[in-house]
Amino acid sequence: MAATGKKSVLFICLGNICRSPIAEAVFRKMATDAGVVDKWRIDSAATSNYEIGNPPDHRGQACMKSHGVPMQHASRKVTNDDFMSFEYILCMDESNLSELNRRANLVKNVPAKIELLGSYDPQKKLIIKDPYYGSDEDFEKVYDQCARCCKAFLENNS
Incomplete structure (x- = not known):
């Protein structure tokens, strides 16, 4: 985190094929348009194993395409290292938040700020x-x- 000099954000949902890759793609496009994308490490992950390795849902891809937002991602599960290497871990709902907090308690001295994107x-x-x-x-x-x-x-982190 601090060693790279970059800010970092990890978006999380259950399967990492709908909400979190959409958030990742939207944030990456906004950071690119603002000229700050190279100051950020941006990724997304799942709390479950359900969709590991799969691309984003085709409906999400179509939605992003209609808004001119590039999207390229393969689902992965959140790792213990993510809790240590990301500054922000932003999730979509209470179930995600509960699971992330449970996992974070298993990792010592987690520096990541875990919160709802909402x-x-x-x-x-x-x-x-x-x-x-x-x-x-x-x-x-x-x-x-x-x-x-x-x-x-x-805007809050620029």
Whole structure:
């Protein structure tokens, strides 16, 4: 973390194929557009093993494409090292938060700040709901929430 001189953020959801890769892609695009992407280490991961190695959900990819946001990711599970190497670990819902806090308690002296991405939402919507069993409209809602939250997060950390 401090050794690289970069800020770092890890976005987390259950499977790392819907919400967290959308947040990662949105944040990366915003940081790129702001000219600060090279000052950041940006990634996303899952709390579960369900989708390891899989690409983002095709509906999320289509949503990102429609907004001109590049997206390239393969699902991975959060590691103990992530808790030590990322400054911020931002998750989507209470279940993610509970699992991350449980895992962090198994790692000594975790420097990462673990919180809900929705805590940055100017519209005060704390939870970013999983769109997996939903419609294209649900992916649009995730995109909109992630865009608001990532914008506020980037502004708070620039």
